[in-house]
């Protein structure tokens with residue numbers, strides 16, 4: 001465990017907006033990130049995730065609003081901020097002419113905290129041939145190489161933009177999860193963006209859900225889960241049950257499938273008051289919450305994780 005001031009703010013974004021032509025890529029985003037947690041940044045394609053990450057890195061300057069990383073403006077203090085960040089870009093822009101071992105040596109030279117044992121361990125875990133040139137790597141191997149370069153200097157803040165792209169399901173679920181979890185267990189912070197809701201549900205402590213540049217929902221994963229129910233209820237009415245908190249409702253015969261915002265107990269009580277029979281009830285998956293809140297599932301993938309039935 002790294003000894004740091006727990007009151008230190010890792011990231012503080014205040015009312016950040018960014019427009020590209022007529023596109024509002026970010027629209028009044030405010031958020032805070034604490035030490036020792038894994039943050040999942042969720043959104044469909046074009047939601048603004050990469051634009052937000054680029055502001056944290058200082059590769060985009062905040063034109064409206066402010067960005068602080070470790071209390072500093074990343075544009076004004078690039079050296080101090082970037083030496084504490086490990087970053088995997090969405091397009092894995094690695095030096096094509098280098099071999100993997102050369103890239104590792106270069107990255108180690110730039111980061112005094114480079115942990116050679118950890119780097120070697122990860123190379124072995126992925127089974128990467130370090131003599132291979134980056135231009136000859138497969139998509140998955142590039143993601144693995146970029147990931148090692150981002151994490152092996154044990155950064156205070158690990159920023160991963162769509163880390164799963166190109167990785168197979170087992171690597172995603174087991175190795176990626178373990179790498180990200182180790183960062184938080186060590187008292188450091190990880191932020192990763194993803195449109196794979198099942199993965200975010202598996203790996204995150206805290207979730208930021210974005211859509212079209214806006215923050216549509218944020219909270220600890222436990223709180224978000226506890227506040228969203230998926231229910232099947234019996235009702236032959238043409239209209240959804242008249243209770244508060246319904247985010248989405250779909251009818252099949254005399255059964256309505258609902259995603260509701262609210263505590264399980266109060267939703268059950270409201271349905272009982274209306275004399276509506278509950279057939280099944282469980283916490284909604286993040287995928288179901290996302291579709292219900294954003295109103296579509298444009299490019300979000302289907303959840304592969306079965307959600308346990310609520311007792």
Ligand code: ATP
Nearest residue numbers: 020023025043044045046047048049050051052195
């Ligand atoms: P994805 O999951 O597809 O990577 P994202 O959530 O990361 O999407 P961004 O890449 O941040 O989304 O893009 C948000 C919006 O801003 C999109 O409509 C995108 O087309 C637009 N955008 C981003 N960068 C630029 C740019 N440099 N010039 C013009 N438009 C841009």
